[in-house]
Amino acid sequence: MTTVENGCGPTETPTDIDIDALRDKYRAEREKRLRKEGSKQYIETTGQYAGFAEADPHTPFVERDVIDTDIDVAVLGGGFAGLLCGAYLKKAGVEDVHIIEQGGDFGGVWYWNRYPGIQCDNESYCYVPLLEELDFIPSKKFADGAEIYQHCRNIGKHFGLYDGAIFSTQVRDLKWDDSINRWRISTNRGDDIRARFVVLASGSFNRPKLPGIPGIKEFVDAGGHIFHSSRWDYDYTGGDASGGLEKLADKKVALIGTGATGVQLVPFLGRDSQHLYVFQRTPSTVDERNNSPTDPEWAKNLQPGWQKERQRNFHSWTFEGMALGQPDLVCDFWTELGRNTAARVLALPDPASMTPEQFMGIREEEDYKLMERLRRRIEALVDDPDTAESLKPYYRFLCKRPCSNDDYLQTFNRPNVTLVDVSETKGVERITDKGLVANGQEFEVDCIIFASGFEITTEISRRYAIDTVEGRDGVSLYDNWAHGYRTLHGMTSRGFPNQFFTGFTQVGISANISANYELQGEHIAYIIAEALDRGATTVEPTEEAQAAWGATIRETAVDTSAFDAECTPGYYNNEGGGQGEDAGEGIRSHLGEPYGPGFYAFGELLREWRDKGDLDGLVLRT
Numbered sequence: 001m002t003t004v005e006n007g008c009g010p011t012e013t014p015t016d017i018d019i020d021a022l023r024d025k026y027r028a029e030r031e032k033r034l035r036k037e038g039s040k041q042y043i044e045t046t047g048q049y050a051g052f053a054e055a056d057p058h059t060p061f062v063e064r065d066v067i068d069t070d071i072d073v074a075v076l077g078g079g080f081a082g083l084l085c086g087a088y089l090k091k092a093g094v095e096d097v098h099i100i101e102q103g104g105d106f107g108g109v110w111y112w113n114r115y116p117g118i119q120c121d122n123e124s125y126c127y128v129p130l131l132e133e134l135d136f137i138p139s140k141k142f143a144d145g146a147e148i149y150q151h152c153r154n155i156g157k158h159f160g161l162y163d164g165a166i167f168s169t170q171v172r173d174l175k176w177d178d179s180i181n182r183w184r185i186s187t188n189r190g191d192d193i194r195a196r197f198v199v200l201a202s203g204s205f206n207r208p209k210l211p212g213i214p215g216i217k218e219f220v221d222a223g224g225h226i227f228h229s230s231r232w233d234y235d236y237t238g239g240d241a242s243g244g245l246e247k248l249a250d251k252k253v254a255l256i257g258t259g260a261t262g263v264q265l266v267p268f269l270g271r272d273s274q275h276l277y278v279f280q281r282t283p284s285t286v287d288e289r290n291n292s293p294t295d296p297e298w299a300k301n302l303q304p305g306w307q308k309e310r311q312r313n314f315h316s317w318t319f320e321g322m323a324l325g326q327p328d329l330v331c332d333f334w335t336e337l338g339r340n341t342a343a344r345v346l347a348l349p350d351p352a353s354m355t356p357e358q359f360m361g362i363r364e365e366e367d368y369k370l371m372e373r374l375r376r377r378i379e380a381l382v383d384d385p386d387t388a389e390s391l392k393p394y395y396r397f398l399c400k401r402p403c404s405n406d407d408y409l410q411t412f413n414r415p416n417v418t419l420v421d422v423s424e425t426k427g428v429e430r431i432t433d434k435g436l437v438a439n440g441q442e443f444e445v446d447c448i449i450f451a452s453g454f455e456i457t458t459e460i461s462r463r464y465a466i467d468t469v470e471g472r473d474g475v476s477l478y479d480n481w482a483h484g485y486r487t488l489h490g491m492t493s494r495g496f497p498n499q500f501f502t503g504f505t506q507v508g509i510s511a512n513i514s515a516n517y518e519l520q521g522e523h524i525a526y527i528i529a530e531a532l533d534r535g536a537t538t539v540e541p542t543e544e545a546q547a548a549w550g551a552t553i554r555e556t557a558v559d560t561s562a563f564d565a566e567c568t569p570g571y572y573n574n575e576g577g578g579q580g581e582d583a584g585e586g587i588r589s590h591l592g593e594p595y596g597p598g599f600y601a602f603g604e605l606l607r608e609w610r611d612k613g614d615l616d617g618l619v620l621r622t
């Protein structure tokens with residue numbers, strides 16, 4: 001079946017564009033925003049800024065006894081990564097599983113992020129995991145945050161993960177103790193937990209980061225209010241995730257950040273604030289949302305295995321570029337470029353003989369046309385031509401995470417909403433005791449909200465937020481990985497016995513983040529269950545197996561550096577890598593060092609490895 005037969009075909013995009021001129025414009029817009037410090041421009045939420053991340057607005061702090069115990073498995077993190085690992089551990093028969101989580105409940109990003117308007121931006125039928133297993137279907141295509149949070153809690157209940165869960169607790173140090181063959185876990189609560197196995201499952205969006213704008217302290221000291229979007233302060237704003245921020249009616253509010261979070265926030269802040277100033281460095285792409293309630297007839301007729309099939313279909317249309325011969329089941333702004341490219345390919349006299357270069361050329365042209373469609377949409381929706389021009393994204397699709405929203409652009413037509421374009425100065429210049437300075441002008445505000453994102457591609461020590469991770473002989477994991485990951489299958493590392501990793505290390509990557517965690521959870525659970533069954537006290541990769549996997553990663557790597565280097569800075573390309581002497585760590589993909597043949601080939605490789613049953617490349621000691 002072609003996409004058109006499925007009722008989901010290519011879109012109409014402008015053809016009257018000058019690609020060479022646009023290419024130059026993209027480059028100039030990138031250069032304008034590139035900062036020499038790269039990702040080091042951001043402030044960590046530690047020390048005097050710890051309150052931005054550590055305060056939990058959802059669960060009051062309750063004193064508890066110190067935990068002093070021996071356990072089988074500690075999973076560090078209770079979001080999708082930790083929950084899926086926990087679920088597969090239980091399925092594999094491992095009972096003594098304890099999830100340690102900073103928040104007061106399961107949910108991870110869906111626990112912390114409860115800002116007004118929060119919804120899933122990817123189709124929830126793909127994104128929300130274990131739908132078939134829990135017999136649940138989200139109520140709409142892009143589900144509300146509260147519904148996904150509840151689903152996380154349901155996963156916890158379904159698999160008995162609440163038993164033994166340790167909430168409102170932050171791991172401080174993680175040290176391998178050779179004398180007892182266990183990991184010693186110390187926490188901010190003074191605990192001493194000795195775990196036979198440890199799984200690091202902190203996810204990608206666990207640590208808020210702040211833009212390095214001087215003056216935050218001066219603003220707070222003068223009585224200004226300030227918080228990060230992932231720690232929404234409803235006491236201050238009033239209302240809830242569905243809006244009604246009535247306490248902002250007499251407040252001037254500054255929003256810094258126009259990524260996926262900022263785009264969801266603006267319609268609510270614009271409607272309820274006395275005045276909203278949106279400080280924008282780079283505009284997001286914002287397409288129609290077309291959110292729709294789930295059709296009960298469709299849901300009733302879904303066949304077993306449907307979710308994995310849908311995830312695979314979405315993955316093919318986005319990450320693999322297109323999926324000739326398959327319908328586009330998701331059919332939205334994420335898959336449009338693939339559909340338009342496929343239509344062009346099918347119109348070739350002999351599509352089968354197309355070269356990779358031809359394919360990339362067609363896709364690039366379609367990319368320019370698609371982005372032009374999005375820019376013209378802005379002109380049609382935003383009244384003020386200067387504001388419309390500032391809102392136009394000039395970069396390749398997927399340089400930044402695409403967004404969709406039916407109220408965002410129109411909000412800039414409101415008289416109480418001002419867009420402040422800070423691209424010329426590479427960001428807001430300064431914060432003062434009264435407000436913010438941008439383009440030489442001071443904007444007085446009562447409140448500053450940072451929708452400034454998370455530590456996603458910064459150094460691993462910043463991302464894990466664990467002071468010490470020390471393996472055998474006191475070797476630091478951060479030092480061990482200083483020049484790149486060293487793992488077997490992206491999930492275990494030599495010198496760090498009984499320790500497992502989830503996330504974007506050296507793994508095959510799916511376009512569905514939860515599918516990645518599910519695959520990794522299943523594999524890690526298998527190894528831990530086998531080690532326990534075989535009476536092993538330690539399991540870790542051999543030096544040879546780890547080196548061989550590193551070589552496989554390098555040999556199969558798909559080089560995306562040219563694309564990343566042309567992209568406007570952002571977390572997708574490690575803020576463009578920086579430039580000059582003080583530069584950040586260079587261009588680095590937010591996908592880690594992926595296994596080139598892709599997610600499904602990786603899944604197959606792991607399945608075959610497990611089927612052999614000999615734990616090839618791992619050393620088990622009893």
Ligand code: NDP
Nearest residue numbers: 119120121211257258259260261281282401427428452453
């Ligand atoms: P992002 O990292 O995507 O955006 C941060 C924003 O802050 C950018 O607009 C950035 O501008 C801006 N910024 C940073 N420093 C400055 C500065 N000095 N002056 C002015 N502006 C500045 O964070 P988000 O929280 O929006 O999103 C992070 C990720 O979380 C998303 O990409 C997505 O993966 C996930 N997410 C998912 C959602 C969902 O599915 N519903 C919703 C929200 C988030 P610039 O672009 O120029 O760097």
